[in-house]
Amino acid sequence: MIQIAGLHKKFGKNDVLKGIDLNIDPGKIYAILGPNGSGKTTLIKSILGMVIPDKGSIEVLGESIKKGWKYRKQIDYLPQIANFPGNLKVEELMAMIKDLRNDKGEAEELIEIFALQPHLDKKLANLSGGTKQKVNLVIAFMFESQLLILDEPNTGLDPNALIQLKALIKKEKEKGKTLLITSHVMQFVEEVADEVIYLLEGNIYFKGTLTELMEKTQQTNVEHAVAALTKKK
Amino acid sequence: MGKVLKYSFYDLIRSRWSYIYFLFYLALGFVLLFLNNDLSKAVITLMNIIIVLVPLIGTIFGTMYYYNSKEFTELLLAQPITRSHIFLGQYLGVAGSLSFSLALGLGIPFVAYGLLKSNAIFDFTLLLVTGVFLTLIFTALAFNIAISNENKIKGFGYAVLLWLFMAVIYDGIFLLSLIVFEEYPLDTFSMVATAFNPIDLSRTLILLKLDISALLGYTGAVFRKFFGTQIGFWISILVLTLWIVLPILRLQYKANRKDF
Amino acid sequence: MVRNLVFLTFLFVLFSGEAIADTVMVCSSCTIKSIQEGITVAKEYDTVLVKKGTYYEYNIHVDKPLTLKGENYPIIDGQKKGEILKIISDNVTIDGLFIINVGVSYTTDFAAIRVTKSENFTIQNVVLEKLFFGIYLEKSSHGTVYHNKIIGNAKDEYNSGNGIQLWYSHFVNVSHNHVQGTRDGIYLEFSDNITITKNTSTKNLRYGLHFMFSDNDVYTENTFEGNGAGVAVMFSRNIDMVNNTFKKNWGTSAYGLLLKEINDAKIRNNTFEENTVAISIEGSNRITYQNNDFVKNGWAIRVIGACYTNSFMGNNFLHNSFDVSYNSRLNDNEFRSNYWSNYTGYDLDKDGIGDVPYRPVKLFSYIANRTPETIILLRSLFMDIIDFSEKVSPVFTPDNLKDAQPLMKKRL
Numbered sequence: 001m002i003q004i005a006g007l008h009k010k011f012g013k014n015d016v017l018k019g020i021d022l023n024i025d026p027g028k029i030y031a032i033l034g035p036n037g038s039g040k041t042t043l044i045k046s047i048l049g050m051v052i053p054d055k056g057s058i059e060v061l062g063e064s065i066k067k068g069w070k071y072r073k074q075i076d077y078l079p080q081i082a083n084f085p086g087n088l089k090v091e092e093l094m095a096m097i098k099d100l101r102n103d104k105g106e107a108e109e110l111i112e113i114f115a116l117q118p119h120l121d122k123k124l125a126n127l128s129g130g131t132k133q134k135v136n137l138v139i140a141f142m143f144e145s146q147l148l149i150l151d152e153p154n155t156g157l158d159p160n161a162l163i164q165l166k167a168l169i170k171k172e173k174e175k176g177k178t179l180l181i182t183s184h185v186m187q188f189v190e191e192v193a194d195e196v197i198y199l200l201e202g203n204i205y206f207k208g209t210l211t212e213l214m215e216k217t218q219q220t221n222v223e224h225a226v227a228a229l230t231k232k233k
Numbered sequence: 234m235g236k237v238l239k240y241s242f243y244d245l246i247r248s249r250w251s252y253i254y255f256l257f258y259l260a261l262g263f264v265l266l267f268l269n270n271d272l273s274k275a276v277i278t279l280m281n282i283i284i285v286l287v288p289l290i291g292t293i294f295g296t297m298y299y300y301n302s303k304e305f306t307e308l309l310l311a312q313p314i315t316r317s318h319i320f321l322g323q324y325l326g327v328a329g330s331l332s333f334s335l336a337l338g339l340g341i342p343f344v345a346y347g348l349l350k351s352n353a354i355f356d357f358t359l360l361l362v363t364g365v366f367l368t369l370i371f372t373a374l375a376f377n378i379a380i381s382n383e384n385k386i387k388g389f390g391y392a393v394l395l396w397l398f399m400a401v402i403y404d405g406i407f408l409l410s411l412i413v414f415e416e417y418p419l420d421t422f423s424m425v426a427t428a429f430n431p432i433d434l435s436r437t438l439i440l441l442k443l444d445i446s447a448l449l450g451y452t453g454a455v456f457r458k459f460f461g462t463q464i465g466f467w468i469s470i471l472v473l474t475l476w477i478v479l480p481i482l483r484l485q486y487k488a489n490r491k492d493f
Numbered sequence: 494m495v496r497n498l499v500f501l502t503f504l505f506v507l508f509s510g511e512a513i514a515d516t517v518m519v520c521s522s523c524t525i526k527s528i529q530e531g532i533t534v535a536k537e538y539d540t541v542l543v544k545k546g547t548y549y550e551y552n553i554h555v556d557k558p559l560t561l562k563g564e565n566y567p568i569i570d571g572q573k574k575g576e577i578l579k580i581i582s583d584n585v586t587i588d589g590l591f592i593i594n595v596g597v598s599y600t601t602d603f604a605a606i607r608v609t610k611s612e613n614f615t616i617q618n619v620v621l622e623k624l625f626f627g628i629y630l631e632k633s634s635h636g637t638v639y640h641n642k643i644i645g646n647a648k649d650e651y652n653s654g655n656g657i658q659l660w661y662s663h664f665v666n667v668s669h670n671h672v673q674g675t676r677d678g679i680y681l682e683f684s685d686n687i688t689i690t691k692n693t694s695t696k697n698l699r700y701g702l703h704f705m706f707s708d709n710d711v712y713t714e715n716t717f718e719g720n721g722a723g724v725a726v727m728f729s730r731n732i733d734m735v736n737n738t739f740k741k742n743w744g745t746s747a748y749g750l751l752l753k754e755i756n757d758a759k760i761r762n763n764t765f766e767e768n769t770v771a772i773s774i775e776g777s778n779r780i781t782y783q784n785n786d787f788v789k790n791g792w793a794i795r796v797i798g799a800c801y802t803n804s805f806m807g808n809n810f811l812h813n814s815f816d817v818s819y820n821s822r823l824n825d826n827e828f829r830s831n832y833w834s835n836y837t838g839y840d841l842d843k844d845g846i847g848d849v850p851y852r853p854v855k856l857f858s859y860i861a862n863r864t865p866e867t868i869i870l871l872r873s874l875f876m877d878i879i880d881f882s883e884k885v886s887p888v889f890t891p892d893n894l895k896d897a898q899p900l901m902k903k904r905l
Contacts, residue, residue, distance in 0.1 A: 009492075011492070045492070045493065048310070048311050049310070050307070050310045050311065050492065050493040051492040051493065052489075052490060052491075052492055069313055069314060069315045069316075070313055071313075072311065072312060072313040072314075073313040075311070077311040079307060079308070079311065081304075083303075083304030083307075084304055084305070084308065085240075085244055085302060085304060085305040085308075087244050087247050087248055088244065096240050097308075097312070099236060100236055100237075100240075100309070100312050100313075100314065101312060101313060273812075274812070274834065277812065280872075281872060281877075284872075285874050400874050401874050401875050401878070402875075404870055404873045404874070404875035404876070405875050407870065408860070408867060408870055408875065408876075411864050411866050411867050411870075412860070412863070412864050412867070415863070415864045415866075419864075419866040420866060422866075423866045423869045424869075427869055432873075433869075433870075433873065436871075436872055436873060437869070439872065440869075440871055440872065443789075443812070443814075443872075444791065444814040444871055444872070445743075445767075446743060446767045446768060446769050446789060446790050446791040446814065447769065447790075447791025447792065447814035447815065447868060447871065448791070448868060448869075448871075449743045449744060449745075449747075449769055449791070450744070450745060450747070450769040450770065450791050450792075450865070450868070456866075456869075
């Protein structure tokens, strides 16, 4: 699905990614973990083409993404911070994204799931953080792309929405999609992820299934396992 | 790009600032015409205002829009659209809505006062063309400044400084150097120095129209050729176009290499 | 009875010379084939009628009072051999001729028509082309030059002549003429009491109209357009300039009107439009400028050198690049009750007069006088700021030069 080789990225003097090699196989859910500033978002943004790597190559669906942009049609992305053009109404935003992607998508059901109907003709600037995140989720899930990248999907969500989110993720997996998820909530990771990619100081410190992680760290839950990974270092 | 342009334009057309800008020009037009009822005189006064004000608004509005639409940009970057289309679309959206406000804000009062039947229509067209050129140029420069400066305050500072430089300081230095080197033939120098500043260049377009009698009093051959014939007009238009194209190229270059 | 008859016949012959004046016909098929021959044959007060045709003649002398009249514009072609028509008698009328190819010389001022030491002459309806000098009046007074058309093709000043030249000639009326493409359209030297009306003088190399050492002259309702300079008045007194139009005199030293060392003139109701300099004034005193329109000129009034006791009243200054420019800080001239389109003051008491004085001299005009290239900075914000500061506290421009009663509305 995604092949990354020797990926380097510096921001000024700050070495964020120091040679990442990574293979993402189709049909699985990957959790990208790591402490703050370990390069999770940079990695995701590199895949999306928002960050231009200094060195290394990224292939999505077998094609290099360098100077390409059509491959993004195969990716749905949920950004970390749900900020949208404030002048637009929710339904206008959705219509716009549909228009931009030339894809009608399936928003109706998602709007219902997250109970967004009352907010559809409100301006985005007037929404609460949680509602914005729900809109964010609707936009990310409404298209049928093969790859779904979710950057901190559970921030600001109420428990009910969180349950709906997990259900959605499962459903997408059943459709055979590949998902990349970052999160700080280990319980959430434990529930949804098949594999864990642990980033530390710009390198992949660990990559494997959840069980492999537990075995390696001799821990019984992910939270402790991750903490142990960090400590070991 | 068309779609990005469309949404940027929609977004801007509905923003408060576009209305303020539009209403300002509307009021300015009506007040000027109400005060002296003379289309030609109002056009002349407006020319003086426009060559200073349009660049200011273009730079400030351009930087402001760039910074404020950061989220929109990020949203777009994850969509299957090329980067250059995203930025070009946004740029044209801003420049377009500003030009639109200018043309409509001034057009309405002038048409209401009988522009279409008067002989000031050519001058007025020149005024709008100059205004649109300056909007395109200074919005492009503003985008360049904004894309190169992550820090909003810094970006705004540079933008205002750019305007101040182009509108005032440049001419001060220009004047001083003319006086200091007055023993040397200076007409080529002064033409070149004019071309390097789009505000000066637009001003010469207006001078060609209003002050041709005074300009022809000066002996320099280059001067005479420039102002005495159609050449001056076309060169000015050409250089103004370059002033749009070059910043856009740089913007594209920067945009393709920037991390978000 | 017989004696009475003889006496009557004698009286008839004596007093009705003109009544019985003959007409001498000149044409290619007539007995008299040349104009000179016609003049020689003609008696005093006869009419020499020249029929349509081309006559290759030059140095034609008119030495007796007569009327030389062309029918359907006969052509007199001088073949560039010299002067064509020379009048050396009083009471001569020249009418309806087409004269071409005057000789060009660097030593003699050949003219198409020259009037020498004669009075009561009339030159009318004459067309002159390919000429050196056109109509040249020397020491000839009390005449009329009316409705002639003079079209030269002068290229350089040194080998071209003037359209209508008056030298030591007085009380002449020059009107309804059209002069173009000569050196000076109309030139007056030592000629007093001349009236010049309703002429058009365009595209002349040097001046449309030029006065030198000539006093008490009047020129009205003339149009001067596209000349090197419109009108030059030099070393003359009591000239009245009324209702003339000065237009599009463009160029480095192009003026609508140039005044140099002249005193006691009146300049009223003229229109100066789109000239590089509308009026350039040098060493001229006691001149009144009243009710003139200055429209879209580079400089409306440019004062060079000492000029005293001039007054500018009731003029309209409309959209000039510079209204008034001075090259010194001294001012002894009065500006009052003019309309200035660049005036930005207000009129709170609504009496039609601005409440704050207008200062027509900008600092920029001073700079542009010094360094002409700076003209390119006209209408720039920087110049406006500088001009504003100079307006607030004058340093370079005359302190007392202001119109204390600027009109709020244009004089119609």
